[in-house]
Amino acid sequence: MRRLLQSLSFAMLLLPMSTMAEVIVEDAWVKPTIPGTENGAGYFVLRNLGPEPVKLVAVATNAARASEVHQHTMDEQGMMRMRRVPELSIAAGETVTFQPGSYHVMFFGVKKPFKVGESVAFQLQFADADALDVVAEVRPLK
Numbered sequence: 001m002r003r004l005l006q007s008l009s010f011a012m013l014l015l016p017m018s019t020m021a022e023v024i025v026e027d028a029w030v031k032p033t034i035p036g037t038e039n040g041a042g043y044f045v046l047r048n049l050g051p052e053p054v055k056l057v058a059v060a061t062n063a064a065r066a067s068e069v070h071q072h073t074m075d076e077q078g079m080m081r082m083r084r085v086p087e088l089s090i091a092a093g094e095t096v097t098f099q100p101g102s103y104h105v106m107f108f109g110v111k112k113p114f115k116v117g118e119s120v121a122f123q124l125q126f127a128d129a130d131a132l133d134v135v136a137e138v139r140p141l142k
């Protein structure tokens with residue numbers, strides 16, 4: 001029994017969770033903050049290349065007082081609203097695009113204005129994969 005436990009834990013050392021989950025971020029950018037406002041938004045393409053689903057559960061940054069994953073939705077009156085997404089599941093092989101009018105990272109209380117040409121660093125945190133550090137370029141809205 002003891003030997004079985006030892007070989008089990010050895011096998012687990014050889015196969016850490018982080019080698020199973022493989023999530024990548026591409027094309028990260030944030031829009032410039034509007035003068036006089038203190039909220040910002042960030043966008044990117046999130047790809048789950050691994051064989052297991054992953055769950056995005058938090059965003060951390062030093063560039064703002066708080067940051068959250070948000071989704072834009074249409075309400076019954078046809079108005080665009082946004083709501084916080086506490087957990088975003090990404091299936092194996094799935095790509096989720098964060099873009100204006102859809103998913104975005106919301107920055108509350110930016111510490112200094114986001115200006116075109118500068119960059120904003122943040123970290124995506126997953127329930128079941130290693131955190132991803134992202135550096136997003138500030139780009140004008142097209």
Ligand SMILES: [Cu+2]
Nearest residue numbers: 070082104106
């Ligand atoms: Cu938002």
